Amino acid sequence: MRIGLLGTGPWAQLAHAPALDGHAEVDFVGVWGRRADAAKELAGRHGIRAYDDVNALFAEVDAVAVALPPAVQAELAVRAARAGCHLLLDKPLATTVEQGRAVAEAAREAGVASVVFFTTRFQPETEEWIAEQAAAGGWFTAHAQWLGAVFSGGDSPFANSPWRREKGALWDVGPHALSVLLPVLGEVRRVAAAAHGPGDTAHLVLEHAGGASSTLTLSLTAPPAAAGAGVELRGETGVTRLPASAQGAVSAFARATDALLAAVRTGRPHPCDAAFGLRVTEILAEADALLSTAG
Known part of the structure; x- marks a missing residue:
């Protein structure tokens, strides 16, 4: 090709x-x-x-x-x-x-x-973990956090990105969190709440069609020592966390x-085709509207 x-x-x-x-x-x-x-x-x-x-x-x-x-x-x-x-x-x-x-x-x-x-989503450890958790089902709640230091670390090649400066963590790292949560917890019925945190930090609460809820903490302004990403699921089979990947970009x-x-x-x-990308965009737009209302 x-x-x-x-x-x-x-x-x-x-x-x-x-x-x-x-x-x-x-x-x-x-x-x-x-x-x-x-x-x-x-x-x-x-x-x-x-x-x-x-x-x-x-x-x-x-x-x-x-x-x-x-x-x-x-x-x-x-x-x-x-x-x-x-x-x-x-x-x-x-x-x-x-x-x-x-x-x-x-x-x-x-x-x-x-x-x-x-x-x-294209790291093998994540792909395997998502398939296992989706098959297990019975999830009660989940928490995802994607904390970057793009605007606080001083040496990120993306620090001067105009669109990231304008749209912030919600649109930059929010898609990563949603790409993991949606195939496990199912469709988002609504964004129940959204609130601002320090810098560009955004906190979201999502209601999923299957009855589970999830919370997301997203930031590009975290202190470098606090940066990192993780997902934790809690449900009928216990607690599981997204494994780290040894694979790079x-x-x-x-x-x-x-x-x-x-x-x-x-x-x-x-x-992860364009139709899925559109659904992620719809969820982020709904969250963005709530954040705008929050001031």
């Missing part, structure tokens, strides 16, 4: 490009970016072509991987799908329901496969690429 990359920022450099370059089953052919000089630099590093015209890239590949801010991703994903390109997208799919719905509808109407890269993105290849070959949607 011939694949192109949209985006040249830190995430494209650290995860997307190395994973695509080293993947045995894809032909990494080119990159397009909003800054032509950055595209040329990244292309030179991987021995591929830098495209000045994104439509020219769409015309010469079977699929695109996207490492761009959500609003930019949504617009280009719609155009790529309509050009017949399969989609390997990043989380969040979009930051408005309208944008997310446009991507999901474009992928469905064009008949292209889609996978949204929720990093944690490059390995996880390679697995996401495998997932897209499988979806293309089989025609079966992946659980």
